[in-house]
Amino acid sequence: MQHVISVSNLSKTYASGFQALRNVNLEIRRGEIFALLGPNGAGKTTLISIICGIVNPSEGVVLADGHDIITEYRAARSRIGLVPQELTTDAFETVWATVSFSRGLFGKPANPGHIEKVLRDLSLWDKKDSKIMTLSGGMKRRVLIAKALSHEPQILFLDEPTAGVDVELRRDMWGVVRALRETGVTIILTTHYIEEAEQMADRIGVISKGEIILVEEKAELMRKLGRKQLTLQLQSPLDHVPAELAAYRLELAAEGSELVYSYDTQGERTGITALLKDLNAAGIRFKDLQTKQSSLEEIFVSLVRERR
Amino acid sequence: MNFRAVRAIYLFEMARTWRTLLQSIVSPVISTSLYFVVFGAAIGSRISEIDGVSYGAFIVPGLIMLMLLTQSISNASFGIYFPRFTGTIYELLSAPVSYFEIVLGYVGAAATKSIILGLIILATAGLFVPLEIAHPFWMLFFLLLTAATFSLFGFIIGIWAEGFEKLQLVPLLIVTPLTFLGGSFYSIDMLPPFWQTVTLFNPVVYLISGFRWSFYGIADVSIGASLAMTMLFLGICLAVVGWIFKTGYRLKS
Numbered sequence: 422m423q424h425v426i427s428v429s430n431l432s433k434t435y436a437s438g439f440q441a442l443r444n445v446n447l448e449i450r451r452g453e454i455f456a457l458l459g460p461n462g463a464g465k466t467t468l469i470s471i472i473c474g475i476v477n478p479s480e481g482v483v484l485a486d487g488h489d490i491i492t493e494y495r496a497a498r499s500r501i502g503l504v505p506q507e508l509t510t511d512a513f514e515t516v517w518a519t520v521s522f523s524r525g526l527f528g529k530p531a532n533p534g535h536i537e538k539v540l541r542d543l544s545l546w547d548k549k550d551s552k553i554m555t556l557s558g559g560m561k562r563r564v565l566i567a568k569a570l571s572h573e574p575q576i577l578f579l580d581e582p583t584a585g586v587d588v589e590l591r592r593d594m595w596g597v598v599r600a601l602r603e604t605g606v607t608i609i610l611t612t613h614y615i616e617e618a619e620q621m622a623d624r625i626g627v628i629s630k631g632e633i634i635l636v637e638e639k640a641e642l643m644r645k646l647g648r649k650q651l652t653l654q655l656q657s658p659l660d661h662v663p664a665e666l667a668a669y670r671l672e673l674a675a676e677g678s679e680l681v682y683s684y685d686t687q688g689e690r691t692g693i694t695a696l697l698k699d700l701n702a703a704g705i706r707f708k709d710l711q712t713k714q715s716s717l718e719e720i721f722v723s724l725v726r727e728r729r
Numbered sequence: 730m731n732f733r734a735v736r737a738i739y740l741f742e743m744a745r746t747w748r749t750l751l752q753s754i755v756s757p758v759i760s761t762s763l764y765f766v767v768f769g770a771a772i773g774s775r776i777s778e779i780d781g782v783s784y785g786a787f788i789v790p791g792l793i794m795l796m797l798l799t800q801s802i803s804n805a806s807f808g809i810y811f812p813r814f815t816g817t818i819y820e821l822l823s824a825p826v827s828y829f830e831i832v833l834g835y836v837g838a839a840a841t842k843s844i845i846l847g848l849i850i851l852a853t854a855g856l857f858v859p860l861e862i863a864h865p866f867w868m869l870f871f872l873l874l875t876a877a878t879f880s881l882f883g884f885i886i887g888i889w890a891e892g893f894e895k896l897q898l899v900p901l902l903i904v905t906p907l908t909f910l911g912g913s914f915y916s917i918d919m920l921p922p923f924w925q926t927v928t929l930f931n932p933v934v935y936l937i938s939g940f941r942w943s944f945y946g947i948a949d950v951s952i953g954a955s956l957a958m959t960m961l962f963l964g965i966c967l968a969v970v971g972w973i974f975k976t977g978y979r980l981k982s
């Protein structure tokens with residue numbers, strides 16, 4: 422299957438001499454939700470801006486639905502909708518006018534029915550005749566999303582769509598995103614709320630200092646990199662881990678009343694049976710136990726830290 | 730051609746004009762009327778006819794040109810500067826539109842607005858002085874050509890400017906003086922010979938002279954020279970716009 426976006430050997434050096442992207446290779450599958458994660462300044466917005474035609478690439482090739490973004494910019498761009506990170510809106514236009522304008526700009530015939538649907542889905546319908554400057558920040562964000570959806574893109578970029586958006590709206594927004602995916606739209610999003618990516622994405626890419634350091638199915642990533650922790654609540658607290666258990670690299674927590682054992686879910690054997698046997702032999706009794714999978718956030722933090 | 734995009738940009742810009750109707754139309758009309766009162770009535774009564782045209786009527790083409798130039802430049806420069814300033818230009822850059830279509834939308838709207846203004850001023854002038862238009866076709870042609878050329882020039886300034894001050898700078902520091910010194914209010918053969926020669930380096934002289942010729946059939950320089958100079962300036966502006974978009978100057982990092 423042809424990839425809906427394919428980025429090859431893409432580099433970007435800004436006029437200041439700063440290299441924001443280093444030889445990026447990335448392929449986005451048709452119809453997926455792809456989350457691009459990375460710390461501030463990693464190059465997420467730069468990458469998105471190049472694909473959308475706002476920033477010139479220094480080197481490399483980008484194809485959108487098989488069309489080169491530079492030589493076939495019309496075909497490429499007409500498929501792409503962009504919700505930028507910055508809240509950049511007109512001030513004096515009405516919501517309806519600005520969203521209709523976007524549709525025209527992308528060369529689509531007027532379709533008030535579609536615009537109405539987009540505005541209703543984003544709970545903007547009752548604001549359609551308001552001037553944009555009278556809207557709150559979260560509403561302006563929704564206007565930007567409505568503009569991007571006005572021209573029925575096949576590929577949607579959401580650059581931190583949930584920054585500054587309240588919980589309820591965030592849930593609505595993800596509802597809209599899921600519904601779009603149902604209709605076959607490919608969605609590429611960036612976010613600093615890792616749990617969002619964990620809930621929404623099919624695949625995850627991590628970028629750091631202009632390099633893509635990982636692209637993986639979310640489930641696979643969690644499985645591969647996910648470490649599990651076994652926590653044992655002890656009947657009586659310990660002040661140190663007994664020497665005969667040193668091999669397990671246990672840690673004491675909660676003032677000595679908990680023993681924590683970390684293990685790799687990938688491993689042939691997890692060592693749990695042996696540990697429990699050795700604990701018994703050492704005379705350590707416990708009253709409860711639980712296991713916990715590390716979250717994507719922990720995975721992400723450790724990945725990016727490794728790179729420092 | 731993405732005609733829908735051109736139309737969207739054009740209508741968007743025209744909507745901005747209607748929204749600011751008062752300052753767009755009323756203020757130029759008032760200032761033109763003031764020129765007529767001061768120059769036409771007060772001073773004109775002391776100046777005899779120029780080439781058989783009453784002074785009040787003589788200054789009409791120059792006044793319209795003055796308004797046409799300043800309005801074309803300020804409309805077009807503001808039209809493209811504002812999205813750069815607010816950041817909404819991202820949408821234009823990410824849309825499937827060619828540079829030509831962007832320019833057509835913005836420059837078309839700015840030129841339309843200044844042509845409408847020019848005609849309103851012409852009508853206003855008709856209230857003060859008896860008007861005759863010897864070559865109406867050429868008059869409209871000059872009006873159109875000048876509006877398009879200087880809207881294009883304004884578009885360039887709007888892309889070049891990095892702040893609101895620079896946006897005002899060129900019209901204020903270059904265009905207004907050149908227009909005043911370009912024979913809006915006098916015929917250049919009223920000047921001493923040395924200054925007549927200097928004046929010929931002022932491009933606005935050719936615009937005003939050609940435009941006045943279309944009214945009264947009198948001109949300071951030949952009509953061919955007027956046309957050639959305007960076309961030359963249009964060509965230069967087109968080349969600069971082409972270069973801007975090719976390199977992404979001030980538009981894309």
Ligand SMILES: Nc1ncnc2c1ncn2[C@@H]1O[C@H](COP(=O)(O)OP(=O)(O)OP(=O)(O)O)[C@@H](O)[C@H]1O
Pocket residue numbers: 435436437439441459460461462463464465466467468506982
């Ligand atoms: N126009 C520019 N000129 C020079 N450097 C730039 C420019 N735009 C961005 N940069 C630099 O490029 C790097 C990547 O920026 P980018 O906006 O792509 O990061 P990001 O991953 O989107 O970060 P954030 O999470 O903060 O949005 C940053 O170090 C930034 O300072």
Ligand SMILES: [Mg+2]
Pocket residue numbers: 465466467506580
């Ligand atoms: Mg960013």
